[in-house]
Amino acid sequence: MRIGGHSVWLKCECLQTGGAFKLRGATNRLLQLNQAERAQGVVAFSSGNHAQGVAIAARRLGIAATIVMPSDAPALKIAGTRAEGAAIVFYERLSEDRSAIAARIAEATGATVVPSFDDPHIVAGQGTVGLEIIDQLGRSPQRIVVPCGGGGLAAGIALACPDAELVIVEPAGWDDMKRSLDGGAIVAVAADAPPTLCDALQTPLVSPITFDVLAARGVTAVTVNEAETEAAVRWAWRDQALVVEPGGAVALAALLAGTIDPAPDTVVVLSGGNIDSALHHRIVGGG
Amino acid sequence: MRIGGHSVWLKCECLQTGGAFKLRGATNRLLQLNQAERAQGVVAFSSGNHAQGVAIAARRLGIAATIVMPSDAPALKIAGTRAEGAAIVFYERLSEDRSAIAARIAEATGATVVPSFDDPHIVAGQGTVGLEIIDQLGRSPQRIVVPCGGGGLAAGIALACPDAELVIVEPAGWDDMKRSLDGGAIVAVAADAPPTLCDALQTPLVSPITFDVLAARGVTAVTVNEAETEAAVRWAWRDQALVVEPGGAVALAALLAGTIDPAPDTVVVLSGGNIDSALHHRIVGGG
Numbered sequence: 001m002r003i004g005g006h007s008v009w010l011k012c013e014c015l016q017t018g019g020a021f022k023l024r025g026a027t028n029r030l031l032q033l034n035q036a037e038r039a040q041g042v043v044a045f046s047s048g049n050h051a052q053g054v055a056i057a058a059r060r061l062g063i064a065a066t067i068v069m070p071s072d073a074p075a076l077k078i079a080g081t082r083a084e085g086a087a088i089v090f091y092e093r094l095s096e097d098r099s100a101i102a103a104r105i106a107e108a109t110g111a112t113v114v115p116s117f118d119d120p121h122i123v124a125g126q127g128t129v130g131l132e133i134i135d136q137l138g139r140s141p142q143r144i145v146v147p148c149g150g151g152g153l154a155a156g157i158a159l160a161c162p163d164a165e166l167v168i169v170e171p172a173g174w175d176d177m178k179r180s181l182d183g184g185a186i187v188a189v190a191a192d193a194p195p196t197l198c199d200a201l202q203t204p205l206v207s208p209i210t211f212d213v214l215a216a217r218g219v220t221a222v223t224v225n226e227a228e229t230e231a232a233v234r235w236a237w238r239d240q241a242l243v244v245e246p247g248g249a250v251a252l253a254a255l256l257a258g259t260i261d262p263a264p265d266t267v268v269v270l271s272g273g274n275i276d277s278a279l280h281h282r283i284v285g286g287g
Numbered sequence: 288m289r290i291g292g293h294s295v296w297l298k299c300e301c302l303q304t305g306g307a308f309k310l311r312g313a314t315n316r317l318l319q320l321n322q323a324e325r326a327q328g329v330v331a332f333s334s335g336n337h338a339q340g341v342a343i344a345a346r347r348l349g350i351a352a353t354i355v356m357p358s359d360a361p362a363l364k365i366a367g368t369r370a371e372g373a374a375i376v377f378y379e380r381l382s383e384d385r386s387a388i389a390a391r392i393a394e395a396t397g398a399t400v401v402p403s404f405d406d407p408h409i410v411a412g413q414g415t416v417g418l419e420i421i422d423q424l425g426r427s428p429q430r431i432v433v434p435c436g437g438g439g440l441a442a443g444i445a446l447a448c449p450d451a452e453l454v455i456v457e458p459a460g461w462d463d464m465k466r467s468l469d470g471g472a473i474v475a476v477a478a479d480a481p482p483t484l485c486d487a488l489q490t491p492l493v494s495p496i497t498f499d500v501l502a503a504r505g506v507t508a509v510t511v512n513e514a515e516t517e518a519a520v521r522w523a524w525r526d527q528a529l530v531v532e533p534g535g536a537v538a539l540a541a542l543l544a545g546t547i548d549p550a551p552d553t554v555v556v557l558s559g560g561n562i563d564s565a566l567h568h569r570i571v572g573g574g
Contacts (some may be wrong), residue, residue, distance in 0.1 A: 014528050016301075237567075241301050241560035243528035273528035277571070280524075285568050 001240060003255050006262040009141065010252075011133055013195045014273025015242045019080065020127055020200070020269055021153055022046075022053025022116070027164065028125030028274050029114050030099040038063050040076065045069070045091075045098040047199045048077025048186035049272050050116035055084035066111065067097045068102045074199060074245075094201075117152030118207035126153045130160030133267050140164050142265040145251040147174035148221070149201035151210030153271060159216045164267075166219040167260055169250040172196040177206050186211050197226060197279070200247030200272055222260060232256050232282050236270065237284045248272035248282075288527060290542050294394040296428065297539075298420055299561025301531045302483070307334075307487070308416055309340025309442055310557055315412030316401050317344045317500075321323035322448065325350050327397035332356070332385040334486045335364025336559050337403035342371035353398065355389045359485060361532075361563045374536075380489075385531030404439030413440045417447030421552050427451050429552040432538040435464050435508070436488035439495030440558060442557035445504045451554075454547055456537040458516065459486040464493050464501065473498050484513060484566070488560055511540040511545060517570050519543050523557065524571045532544040535559035 001008055013021040020136040030042065041064035044054040059064035064088040069078060069092040082088060089105065091098050106113045115122060134140050142164040146154045148168035154177075158166050170178055173194040180186045188205045196202065224232075229246045232253035236244045244252070248271040254260045255268060288295055300308040328351035332339040338354040345352035352373040357380040369375060376392065378385050386496045388562065393400045414493060421427050427450040433441045435455035441464075445453050460481040464481055467473045475492045483489065511519075516533045519540035531539070535558040535561060541547045542555060 012302075015299075019528060072479040233531060238564040241306060241530035243524060243530070279566070281572050284564070285572075 003262040006266070008255065009137065009267040010240065010264050011058050011127060011129060011179050011267055011269045012242065014242060014248055014270045018049070018052040018056050019272055019274040020049035020053065020248065021126055022049045023056050024128050025125035025152060025156070026050065026053040026057040026114060028119070029064035029121045030061050030063060033063070033112060034122050038113050040112070040258070041065060042112040042114045042116040043068065043109070044116065045102045046116050047202065048081065049071045049200050049274060050085065050273070050278045051081040051086070052077060054114050055081045055086035061085050066105055068105070070098070074274060076204050077274050080274065111168060117150030117210055120209060122154045123159070123209060123213070125156065127156030127160035129153060129269065131277035134161060139268070141166065141267045142168060143256060144267045144269065145169060145260060146269045147159050147201060147247060147250045147271045149203040149247065151177055151206045151214055153269070154187060155210040155213035158213050158219065165219060165264070167220045167254075168214065169221055169254045170221065170223050171201055171250060172197045172223045172225045174198065174201055175221070175223045176203070177211070178223065180206060180211055181215055181219065181221055184215070191211070196246070197229060198247035198250060203252065222254050224250050224257060224259065227259040228253040230286065233280070233283045234286070242270065243273050243275065243280060244270050245272045245275035288550040293553070295434035295528065295542060295549050296424065296554040297405055298416060298418060298556045299529065301529060301535055301557045304499070305336070305339040305341050305343050306559055306561040307340065308413055309336045309431055309533065311340070311341050311415050312409035312439060312443070313340040313344040313401060314410035316406060316408040317348050319323045319408050319422075320350070320399060324399050327399065327426065329350060329401045330355065330392045330398040331390050331403065332367070332389045332395060333403050335360045335368065336487050336561060338368040339364060339561070341401050342368045342373035343440060345373065346371050355385050356388065357385070361561060362388070363563050364561050366563065370423055372568040378491065390572055404437030404490075404497055407496060410443045410446070410496060410500070411437050412443070414443030416440060416446035417444035428554045430454060431549060431554045431556065432541060433556045434454060434488060434534060434537045434558045436490040436495045436534065438464055440507070440556070442497040443498035444556070445500050447504065447510065452551070453504060455506055455508045456541045457490055457508065457510050458537060459510045459512045461466070461485065461488055462508070462510045464488070464498070465510065467493060467498055468506065468508055471502070482532070484516060485534035485537060487532060488537065510542050511544060511546065515540040515544040517573065520567070520570045521573070525569075529557065530560050530567060531557050531561065532559045532562035555557065
């Protein structure tokens with residue numbers, strides 16, 4: 001596609017099986033389990049994309065999966081996870097600790113916890129997005145722009161694409177990776193972080209694994225606001241025939257808003273497309 | 288994707304450059320021109336997808352293009368054609384003969400007419416969809432279901448995929464290929480054919496080239512109504528994160544409506560995604 005007179009490439013993980021890149025890391029993590037571990041199942045917590053990724057990978061490998069999801073997760077992501085045969089346990093996003101719930105389930109059942117980004121095998125699996133970018137272009141691009149929640153995708157791409165400049169994009173107020181990188185140490189999202197449509201990027205705290213990779217790389221980090229994200233969702237739909245969820249559209253939003261210069265040879269990752277139809281209909285009808 | 292418990296593959300030409308498969312045939316046809324012919328330019332008539340395909344192929348090859356388009360063509364297709372640098376001449380769909388207009392332009396300028404389907408090089412170019420289906424699956428599917436207007440895409444796939452059963456789908460009332468195949472001779476669309484959202488499939492008369500290929504192959508032909516087509520556009524958006532135009536969605540519509548059994552190993556071609564945003568917003572908001 002073209003932005004501001006420059007050619008920009010879209011890596012469309014919104015078209016991936018499960019509607020996001022998450023199947024990659026989940027598959028790689030589950031493949032590390034031995035037979036005894038496989039027999040005891042896996043448990044994961046996620047607002048939806050990682051949930052579906054783990055559920056699909058588990059079904060394919062014949063492993064039982066339990067997913068801890070926030071009660072306000074998009075209905076499409078809940079339905080998609082359930083359709084893959086996973087058991088779902090709901091929690092309240094604002095009052096309950098999802099990792100503690102997952103840990104309790106793991107303790108009670110012997111299941112292995114599959115984190116959404118704080119795991120080297122997960123990061124390596126997400127990095128296959130970067131390997132594919134190089135394979136599909138036939139070369140390394142000059143720049144890759146990536147949505148960032150916990151940083152698993154960004155860190156994986158950083159490792160897979162050593163010759164590209166990496167730019168990460170977060171929603172305003174949820175820019176804990178940016179502030180962590182700026183300050184040289186991990187800081188959490190503020191308690192009064194604003195609501196955002198980017199449910200996939202509402203990660204309260206990044207992990208040392210992803211932070212260290214991105215800090216060592218010297219990535220650039222920027223933010224986009226909700227209106228810019230909605231404009232990107234609308235643009236992808238109208239001009240590119242793609243349905244992208246808000247959290248999957250923030251990298252595109254930063255380019256369309258002019259926050260990132262489209263001049264260098266750039267690949268933009270559209271990291272997910274799982275959006276409730278009513279919300280998508282509302283967003284594309286606006287503006 | 289899964290329909291009725293069966294896995295079905297989507298060949299997403301809605302994601303093709305130009306938003307439809309048409310670039311394939313146009314490129315192959317223009318590559319046949321010698322230097323003298325290239326210098327005199329090309330002229331084509333089309334409601335939009337072929338227009339954009341010819342315009343893009345011509346720009347890439349440095350050939351001047353004039354496109355004869357109906358005045359009621361989707362605004363997105365008109366804008367897309369113009370953005371590729373082509374000159375546009377409008378005609379009235381119900382009162383003027385677009386092929387005569389194109390012939391006059393060709394006579395006056397020496398330009399070569401690039402038909403949208405009545406040409407062996409066009410058919411061969413569209414057939415690369417079939418070659419890619421086999422390449423991407425790693426085998427021939429049992430069945431391929433294809434939208435049919437003039438039959439260029441269907442005939443091309445028929446030639447490229449000799450081991451697959453071929454099913455063509457037309458909008459109700461615009462089923463001239465089906466009636467031609469049933470009767471063993473080409474018949475035109477009835478003068479009182481109903482309005483349809485499938486502008487890409489509003490071909491008044493198929494050609495001997497495409498008819499002969501499909502008749503010799505013994506294809507199955509079915510129709511879908513407007514409500515079934517709209518339901519398919521909605522389903523592709525909600526469940527597959529894809530924007531598909533009505534004419535590009537008729538093959539999918541036939542499967543979703545139960546007109547075609549999804550049980551055999553089936554590939555469905557989504558042939559185009561160029562739909563005005565207001566119409567798409569209206570369709571996906573209904574039902």
